[in-house]
Amino acid sequence: MYFLYFILWVIFNGSFTLEICLFGLVIAGAVFAFTCKFMDYSITKEKMALRRVFKMLRYICVLVIEIVKANFAVINLIMSEKEEIEPVLVNFDADMKTTTGKAFLANAITLTPGTITVTLEDSRYVVHCLDESMAVGMDHSVFVELLEDMEK
Template identity: 45%
Template sequence: MYLILLLLWFIFSGKITLEIALFGLVICSWLYWFMTKYMDYNVKKDIALIKKIPLFLLYGVTLVCEVIKSNLAVIRIVLSPGLECEPTFTTFQTDLKTEVARVTLANSITLTPGTYTCGLEGNTYTVHALDKKFTEGIDESVFVKQLRKLEESV
């Protein structure tokens, strides 16, 4: 977090001089100390986030790959006039523990073309899909598996 604060300091400063750099180091150090003392933040959280960076990157790559695959599937449906699609609503539940993981899953489903998360209540999702085959195995998708790994690696 300290490095992020320092990076933001340099970005918003506009230029880097010795005085600005030293003043930034002091201000960011004080702000980091304040966060750890009064805002229930600690260095262990920083270390845990740094350890999770490969998992976050893997999730991002997986999301991009799934968006591309879904784009190709939707293009195939749109450009094939004889191909019948069966729009459907599906509900399913997950065992994701954190609200952040559940919302990330809902947003990932919505980002992939052909599916839209209509509702999220607790662990129950309601998804509208352009075709029935888009919802096959959605409750144990690659998104769910990777979000579980992110939750476990605390």
């Protein structure tokens, strides 16, 4: 955060001289001290947030890959010679501790083509799947594992 304050100081000044750099170091230090004292901020919290950023980026990459894979699965289902598509409702529990984790899981399921989260009550999910093949392993999906890891 200190580095971010310093960079903002330099950007807002529009040039980079020794005088601006020295004043920037002092001003960034004062703003950082204010942030730590009055906004309940610390370097350990910053390290934890940085770890969460990398986990979130990993989650987003996996989500995009799973969306693409599910798109091809739905295309294959539509284009196949199969006469009857058998939709199914799946009930499962996920051990998410936070409401944010529960919402992330419900949204990830809904964003994936062929599946929709119908209800979420406590830790109980009801998911509508376009076909039985999409319902396999729903309770132990990669989303559940990544979100549980992010909550730790």
